[in-house]
Amino acid sequence: MTTQPHLTTRRCFLAQGSKLTAAAFAAPWIARAAERKGSVLETKVISQQPEFYHGWPTVARRRNGELWVTWSGGRESHVCPFGQVQAMTSRDDAATWTWPRVLLDSATDDRDSGVIETAKGTLIVTTFTSLAYEEHLKKASVFAVPSPKGWVSQGMPPEQLAKWQAAHARLSDAERKAELGHWGIRSTDGGLAWSTRIATVVNSPHGPIQLKDGRLLYAGKKLWAKERKIGVAESKDDGLTWQWLAEIPTRKGDKGSSYHELHAVEAADGTLIAQIRNHNEANSRWTLQSESSDRGRTWSEPHPICYGFPSHLLRLHDGRLLMSYGYRRPPFGNRARTSSDNGKTWGEEIIVSADGLNGDLGYPSTVELADGTLLTVWYEGMKAPKLAVLRQAKWRLQ
Template identity: 80%
Template structure:
């Protein structure tokens, strides 16, 4: 249709209103994405794979770590697993168990430090206890409805046996946020190191040499969100600063942070939000003083949780799960150090339900991007790890 002056002015007014309503969404020239390949990379269909992170070492080796050895989203069996690729994700090694505590080890982040150490993060949880208590009650009452359909008697017995590995006091003592560390390329690993906070994708390396971990205090009374730092390459961690909550928000509604340092020195932390305002969205807080103080979070977009990456051209990339139809994973790019974000583009949109996501992304040698996430599929019935290779223009 021909453009009239009236239609042009009306369209201009709509665009202006959109920018005013959502100033964090850039209206500049948008990046374009081309999907090159999507495939399943996990190799153990008998296990549920959850909450992975991918990292690329300076020697080009890729690492993926995740919570493996599981039979469901919540259970007492979680372990920290990892596998590697030396051909940019074309093939992957068979998984290794890096950590197996006597309770549920959940999530897993991985990062290589500037000094060459590999850090893998996790946290321990007793969330399975509620499910076990319900199952045990139904079993005692011979309630064949719930038990036979949801947890057979032999499965209840298996969970109870795993639960009994520790006493009540020992289980509570196990709760924590943890890191294991390798200085020989992943051949051997330290004992667990407490990290003060936890978040699925772990800490980041700052330009000043410190490691910064944006996350949540899971087992403290306050359960604050904020950042911890390490000045000794991950051997010890100290609380640095709290990230403030928005007016009318509760910090208890904030979860699963990840951070990145922009080329101009701004540190950006994104937050999974479950407060009534912008529930299911990613929020963002910024620090311009090395993480000592943080801005009040602002909404970015629907989707969670996010992973942040600084590309070689200094643009920032956020990738995040999309847990409504069409289920999958999406991404946005910022060309102004995180002040605004471009329109979203789709990495995957063929998910069966919302039990998926936690994507993380690395940039390969040729500029191609590789994103890894977990996803429940019809076959195999347990959650798998999927990978996409794609390119930005």
């Protein structure tokens, strides 16, 4: 079966390695200390359906201690028409997880899923719909895995092609285009019942955050607008409606279209910090950072932090900030850094995992358990099973 390089997309990886400029290393916000490992207590696979590809999860901890993980499940591969938003929960600090439950399954591909509990106790789960699979359907090829030369696509067997065609036929061309969007669903009873979809203006893998002033803030990208801007949307009614708040500026020399997959956090001093996946030539495949000191109305020009993407941000109980991010070059895995000065500078790199097979992994998110242990969840393609799984690590800061 012949293979051919796949066209570059926001998730397609260029040749392994990154060219780092001297100017980047001189930046005061980039840590220059040697790498060190965190104190990893346990790493294990937590997904329970090896027949499906699992992608782009988020973990959240409710005030009652219950853990939620949501992700794009029911999949055949990294790109396919079958994605659906799934969830499972844990009431024993991730020692065990419930059987997966489907929360949302549209007539097209439902991808990256975020989850949050708001100050009012509402659960909000986010996702976006995509037609990226159409390119592969036209070529009768399936999105495969990354190789040293980039992503490769393999020819699709006739029975698989028929399955894709049947899924594609569920909607007309006009209906498929109308289906594209960024969405949220809400539950006000602890996840028993869920609302219909709500348009969220922007999307990013890990969804919105709760602010101290009661608003929800969603740092993300307008995926399907004519101008695919990055910025922040806000909700003043617990996620029932969303409004565009502000654009995050583009760094001089960059293209805004090459910014992706944001996440935000509110620091202890009230500063809002947004981190951005960057695919511009300067600091390619790095995380950039922008700040706001006026509740999200204006934002600073992005500046580089470190290699790795996308990032998830968390404020720890002691006020420090934690960024968790995928590391898609050897040794493949997930890493983290902390900030003790409200995001002005970031400390040395902490290795959460480094046993990855290739770059089809990451999108880590982290929560802090009651005893201070950190729980990080990500997706990863492993030697076995054949399709990507969900993994978790319990670890402590040294």
